[in-house]
Amino acid sequence: MYNADLWKDYELLDTGDGEKLERWGRYVLRRPDPQVIWPIANENEQWKTADGHYHRSSSGGGEWEFRTKMPERWTVEYGELKFHIKPTSFKHTGLFPEQAVNWTWMMDKIRNAGRPIRVLNLFAYTGGATVAAAAAGAEVCHVDAAKGMVQWAKENAELSGLASAPIRYITDDVFKFVQREERRGKKYDAIIMDPPSYGRGPNGEMWKLETNLFPFLDFCTTILSEDPLFVLVNSYTTGLSPTVLHNMLHMTVGRKFEGSIHCGEIGLPITESGLTLPCGILGRWEGK
Numbered sequence: 712m713y714n715a716d717l718w719k720d721y722e723l724l725d726t727g728d729g730e731k732l733e734r735w736g737r738y739v740l741r742r743p744d745p746q747v748i749w750p751i752a753n754e755n756e757q758w759k760t761a762d763g764h765y766h767r768s769s770s771g772g773g774e775w776e777f778r779t780k781m782p783e784r785w786t787v788e789y790g791e792l793k794f795h796i797k798p799t800s801f802k803h804t805g806l807f808p809e810q811a812v813n814w815t816w817m818m819d820k821i822r823n824a825g826r827p828i829r830v831l832n833l834f835a836y837t838g839g840a841t842v843a844a845a846a847a848g849a850e851v852c853h854v855d856a857a858k859g860m861v862q863w864a865k866e867n868a869e870l871s872g873l874a875s876a877p878i879r880y881i882t883d884d885v886f887k888f889v890q891r892e893e894r895r896g897k898k899y900d901a902i903i904m905d906p907p908s909y910g911r912g913p914n915g916e917m918w919k920l921e922t923n924l925f926p927f928l929d930f931c932t933t934i935l936s937e938d939p940l941f942v943l944v945n946s947y948t949t950g951l952s953p954t955v956l957h958n959m960l961h962m963t964v965g966r967k968f969e970g971s972i973h974c975g976e977i978g979l980p981i982t983e984s985g986l987t988l989p990c991g992i993l994g995r996w997e998g999k
Contacts, residue, residue: 712977719788729747731743844903932964943995974993
């Protein structure tokens with residue numbers, strides 16, 4: 712288990728009854744979480760007075776109920792990194808705090824590489840990994856199919872003082888982009904990907920993780936440099952185990968380059984119970 716336990720601006724206060732209670736900076740939000748299948752041990756005042764509560768609809772989706780007047784968005788910090796937080800109509804806030812374990816790890820890898828590092832961040836969302844890699848001194852290419860998410864990532868970089876950092880922002884289908892980069896002969900020292908279970912590209916391209924992840928990961932090895940630093944794969948797909956991710960990394964990156972593979976669950980510590988909430992899995996291939 713890789714625990715994101717270095718946060719100051721984020722805290723998982725409690726969990727229960729299919730929900731989690733979180734502090735994002737000065738605001739407390741109550742949101743659904745499918746992993747929380749145990750009851751609330753003590754539904755105290757913290758639960759009842761959350762600033763925002765996302766209610767699921769029986770017909771799908773849901774909506775926020777705000778008990779206090781809140782800004783449209785606000786800022787949280789993780790070390791030197793800064794991010795805009797905004798409750799969205801899909802219950803998300805624009806940031807997955809458990810990914811902090813990867814930000815810390817990749818920043819350390821990049822800073823200790825002793826050479827310029829070029830990073831490709833695929834399915835890059837609002838740019839948590841992009842901001843972390845750029846802050847560590849890497850040149851970054853940020854690719855996501857959603858124009859709004861790419862703009863949000865750019866704003867996060869600016870917020871972190873990285874407006875002039877060498878970051879290239881691309882709104883495109885990731886598979887098509889990687890194919891073009893391979894034809895151009897472009898190489899990267901590190902690749903990060905956070906693929907969804909299902910998804911569509913900007914022109915309706917279909918993505919299904921169980922069908923597409925292995926061939927996509929395999930093809931990505933064609934744009935790795937001769938001495939890759941790392942390949943990082945995250946997944947929130949239910950049923951995909953760390954061992955499966957290990958096997959895929961071994962059969963793709965591991966067949967072409969010498970290195971080591973580490974896989975496991977990502978988690979957030981729960982303040983009230985002292986337990987850990989599982990939040991997906993990661994797979995890391997590291998060059999020697």
